[in-house]
Amino acid sequence: MKENKLKIMFVCTGNICRSPAAHAVLEHKLEERGLSGLVDVSSSGTTAYHVGEPVDYRMGAELSRHGVQSRNRARQFYPKDLEEYDLLLGMSRSHLRDMQRAAVNDYGDYARKIRLFRDFDPVGTGEVPDPYYGGSEGFVKVYEMVDRTVDGLLDYLQRNGYRL
Numbered sequence: 001m002k003e004n005k006l007k008i009m010f011v012c013t014g015n016i017c018r019s020p021a022a023h024a025v026l027e028h029k030l031e032e033r034g035l036s037g038l039v040d041v042s043s044s045g046t047t048a049y050h051v052g053e054p055v056d057y058r059m060g061a062e063l064s065r066h067g068v069q070s071r072n073r074a075r076q077f078y079p080k081d082l083e084e085y086d087l088l089l090g091m092s093r094s095h096l097r098d099m100q101r102a103a104v105n106d107y108g109d110y111a112r113k114i115r116l117f118r119d120f121d122p123v124g125t126g127e128v129p130d131p132y133y134g135g136s137e138g139f140v141k142v143y144e145m146v147d148r149t150v151d152g153l154l155d156y157l158q159r160n161g162y163r164l
Helices: 018-032 057-065 080-084 093-106 136-159
Strands: 006-012 039-045 087-090 114-116
Touching: 006 018, 006 093, 018 039, 018 057, 018 136, 057 136, 080 093, 087 093, 093 114
Parallel strands: 006 039, 006 087, 087 114
Antiparallel strands: none
8 A cells, every 4th residue: 555645855965964954854844843744754865975874963963953853874866766756856956967867767757756955945046055075154054045945845835735
């Protein structure tokens, strides 16, 4: 029997900063709103650089500062994820292109499921910058983007008839 849960996956490069932050923030906000069991949330990376690793310690510290816990272990994005998830949100245009190529080459046209994460940002669209090689201010900026964009995503889902 197939579950009726909405399945959302966030995708970045290594799955240790941006996508696990969005993953953790969405799970946290679903719990705060009493909606925990209604959405299956996951995240992945387009590369296998960090498979099995926890969230980057700097991103983890920023999440903790806001009362958010990440239990994520990095995993790689696979074309089969296009079949299993209802919505796949890339943190940058390169992640979007990687998923689109996988959709066209391996599993037909799943383009309707693939979106840029910040398409849901109430402040403006664009990419979530990779904070990995910068200082702590980059992790603060990423958290702020993720926090407001997850709110925008939840608002979008509720406005568009998803049972949340």
